[in-house]
Amino acid sequence: MSPGHRDVATVGVGGPVGSGKTSLLAELVPRLREDGLEVGVIANDILTQEDADRLRRRFAGVVPEDLVAGVETGACPHTGIREDPSTNLRQVDAFVDAHPDLDVVLIESGGDNLAATFDPGLADYSLYVISVAEGDDIPRKRGPGVVDCDLLVVNKTDLAPHVGADLETMRRERRARRPVRLHRLQGRRRYRGGADPRPRGGVVRLMAADGDAPHRSFEGYAAESVPQAAVGAPGKDGRLELRFRAAAGGTRLVHDYATAPFHVSGTLDHDPHPDAETVFVQSPTGGVAQGDRLTRHVDVGGDAVAHVSAGSATKVQSMTRNYAASEASLAVASGGHLDHVPEPTILHADARYHRETTLDVAHDATCVLGEVVVPGRLARGERFAFERFRSHTRVRGPDGLLFADATHLAPGADGPSPDEPGVLGEFAVLGTLLVVAPARDAAALADACHEAATGGPGRAGATRLPNDAGVLVRALGDRAEDVETSLAAAWDRARRALVDAPAPTGRRH
Numbered sequence: 001m002s003p004g005h006r007d008v009a010t011v012g013v014g015g016p017v018g019s020g021k022t023s024l025l026a027e028l029v030p031r032l033r034e035d036g037l038e039v040g041v042i043a044n045d046i047l048t049q050e051d052a053d054r055l056r057r058r059f060a061g062v063v064p065e066d067l068v069a070g071v072e073t074g075a076c077p078h079t080g081i082r083e084d085p086s087t088n089l090r091q092v093d094a095f096v097d098a099h100p101d102l103d104v105v106l107i108e109s110g111g112d113n114l115a116a117t118f119d120p121g122l123a124d125y126s127l128y129v130i131s132v133a134e135g136d137d138i139p140r141k142r143g144p145g146v147v148d149c150d151l152l153v154v155n156k157t158d159l160a161p162h163v164g165a166d167l168e169t170m171r172r173e174r175r176a177r178r179p180v181r182l183h184r185l186q187g188r189r190r191y192r193g194g195a196d197p198r199p200r201g202g203v204v205r206l207m208a209a210d211g212d213a214p215h216r217s218f219e220g221y222a223a224e225s226v227p228q229a230a231v232g233a234p235g236k237d238g239r240l241e242l243r244f245r246a247a248a249g250g251t252r253l254v255h256d257y258a259t260a261p262f263h264v265s266g267t268l269d270h271d272p273h274p275d276a277e278t279v280f281v282q283s284p285t286g287g288v289a290q291g292d293r294l295t296r297h298v299d300v301g302g303d304a305v306a307h308v309s310a311g312s313a314t315k316v317q318s319m320t321r322n323y324a325a326s327e328a329s330l331a332v333a334s335g336g337h338l339d340h341v342p343e344p345t346i347l348h349a350d351a352r353y354h355r356e357t358t359l360d361v362a363h364d365a366t367c368v369l370g371e372v373v374v375p376g377r378l379a380r381g382e383r384f385a386f387e388r389f390r391s392h393t394r395v396r397g398p399d400g401l402l403f404a405d406a407t408h409l410a411p412g413a414d415g416p417s418p419d420e421p422g423v424l425g426e427f428a429v430l431g432t433l434l435v436v437a438p439a440r441d442a443a444a445l446a447d448a449c450h451e452a453a454t455g456g457p458g459r460a461g462a463t464r465l466p467n468d469a470g471v472l473v474r475a476l477g478d479r480a481e482d483v484e485t486s487l488a489a490a491w492d493r494a495r496r497a498l499v500d501a502p503a504p505t506g507r508r509h
Contacts, residue, residue, distance in 0.1 A: 008102050008103065009103065009125070010105045010107060010124050010125075011105070011124065012126035013025065013108045013126070013127045014112065015129035015130055015145070016113065016130065017111025018111065019111070019129045019131045019155060020129055020131060020153075020155040021108050021129050022043065022051045024127075024155070029063060032104070038102045039103065039105070040069075040104070041055055041059075041063070041067065042070070042088055042092070042107045042108065043070050043071070044070075044081060044107070044109050045072060046074065051070065051108065052069060053070070067095060067099060069091050069094075076112065078115070081118045081119065085121065092105050092122075114138065114143025114146060116144075117149075125151075126149045127149060129155055130146070130152070130155065131154075131155050132163060132165040133165075136160075136166045136170045138170075139152070154170055214327075214356055215354060217388065217408070218352070218388070221322055221352055222323070225321065225322070226291035237295075238259050238292070238293075238294045238295070239257065239294075239297075240262040240264070240294075241257040241258075242256055242279055242296075242298045242308060243299045243301075244300045244304045244336075245304055246275070246303040246304040251276055251305050253306075256279075258281075261285040263281070263282040263283065268280060270504055271307050272502050276307055278308075278504065279306070279307070281311070283310075286315065287314065287316060288316045288317060288326070289317050290317070290322050290324060290352070293327075294326040295326075295328075296327070297329045298330045298338065300330075300331065300332045300336040300365075301333050302335050304333075306336075306339070307339040309339075309340075309341055309343065309504075310342040311343075313343045313344045313346050313374075314343065314344070314345045314346065315346050316351040316386070318348045324351075324352065324354070325353070326355045326356070327355075328356070328357045329358050330358065331361075332359070332360070332361045332367050333362050333365060334362040334363075335365060336362070337366045338366075339491075339503070340369050347373065347389055348376065349382055349386060353389050353390075355371075355390070357392070358394050358395075359393070359394070359395045361395060361396070363397060363398055363439050364438075364439045366437045366470075366499070367434075367437075368436070368495065369393065370431075370434075370487055372431040372480055372484055373389065374428070375409070375418065378428060378480075383428055384409075384411040384417070384418050384428075386409075387412070388408075388409070389407070389408070390408045391406065391408075392404070392406045392407075395469060397438055397469070402436075402466065405434065427477055429458075429478070429479060429483045430474075430475075430476060431473075431475040431476075431487045432487075433449075433453075433472075433473035433491060433494075434471075434472060434473075435449060435470045435471040436465075437494075438467070440470070442464040442465065442468040442470055443464060443468075445494060446463055446464045447462075448497060449493055451493070452489040452492065453473050453475060453487065455486075456482065456485040457485060460475035461474060471494065473487060475487055
């Protein structure tokens with residue numbers, strides 16, 4: 001890389017033919033100019049300069065003509081942006097030589113498939129543009145272009161009803177891939193159907209943004225850029241995929257995929273149920289850090305029995321910028337059962353953490369979801385020193401939403417303090433157990449869970465969930481162990497009723 005290229009930020013813009021890459025640049029560049037940025041544009045194509053010529057005409061009087069260039073790759077478009085980016089690098093250097101104050105160069109790839117990515121020596125950041133007309137399954141099908149980009153742009157959303165595309169599906173599944181914006185480009189009305197993409201604080205802010213904040217209370221955090229991670233630091237966009245299927249001899253883990261900070265070393269013969277399969281998810285890192293975006297996908301097939309947990313507590317580290325987020329997408333098919341009961345979450349001082357869980361469950365399937373929240377390192381006297389924690393769970397059946405449950409704690413913010421009466425009061429640790437069983441007797445199950453939970457050292461109770469979807473168990477205590485004991489007792493009672501087997505014993509139970 002030449003010294004000149006090091007002095008300017010470079011942003012790659014990729015995507016299939018006709019997805020709207022050139023239209024995106026036509027709308028984005030004037031806005032960057034309005035924000036005071038000096039912008040150069042390179043348009044790649046195989047044998048023509050049509051896109052470059054179109055952009056020169058569009059930018060006439062706005063962008064100097066010599067800051068719009070075309071590159072003819074002479075081969076598949078990805079060759080000029082990945083295999084041999086030298087022609088594009090020379091053009092970047094030419095821009096810098098002629099315009100030393102240049103701030104950013106946008107490099108548009110020719111239309112290519114989902115495998116097209118930019119050489120990191122060419123593009124510091126990358127966008128990938130897809131169109132709903134290409135199908136709503138692109139985020140789910142992944143591909144390096146979708147997975148490795150810094151921002152996924154879903155374009156032409158106004159066409160969704162005409163091509164049978166489900167925008168909610170794309171919005172949900174994209175969060176498991178990358179940050180995203182959904183847009184409709186239409187003449188000079190520019191971006192509609194999504195947030196204004198103009199950068200606040202420079203082009204790096206635009207590329208580093210997390211798209212839509214997961215909740216309005218996190219919008220201010222989402223606007224904060226994350227400091228550059230050190231070389232060799234663990235990946236900030238961890239992804240975990242687990243797929244369980246019933247087979248002869250019991251349940252089998254048929255698919256697993258993990259990127260840092262997740263690690264799966266195999267399955268364990270841990271569960272007292274003879275047909276169950278157990279996975280303990282490990283992490284080699286010191287915890288969840290600012291800017292982390294973690295996604296889990298667990299799919300339990302018909303008649304399969306699976307238990308997913310963690311080898312240790314989740315430590316959410318102190319933060320000064322942005323926030324951390326975790327999203328879990330769980331599915332249990334007919335006759336299946338899932339226990340998703342991780343170890344406690346410990347919120348360090350100044351932590352900002354958002355957790356989103358979605359469960360799709362067949363009418364005759366069952367699931368147990370557990371969560372224990374510890375408001376700091378209690379042994380050090382750290383109590384409610386975190387900044388914000390929000391956990392939101394949605395459970396859906398074949399006919400739609402069964403219920404939703406949310407916990408939102410923000411010490412020091414407007415509203416009630418966590419230690420006020422009616423919130424946690426004199427207690428420190430909060431635990432939740434959701435026993436999802438739409439086809440079972442919710443009243444009898446609630447009575448059984450209540451009896452089990454109230455026998456422990458914590459303050460606990462159980463009640464039926466809306467739509468008789470199962471049972472909610474809440475527990476409060478001064479120590480994590482007290483709350484875990486109450487929830488473990490309720491879990492054991494529920495599991496015996498659901499699958500005729502006791503709950504697995506964890507590290508401390």
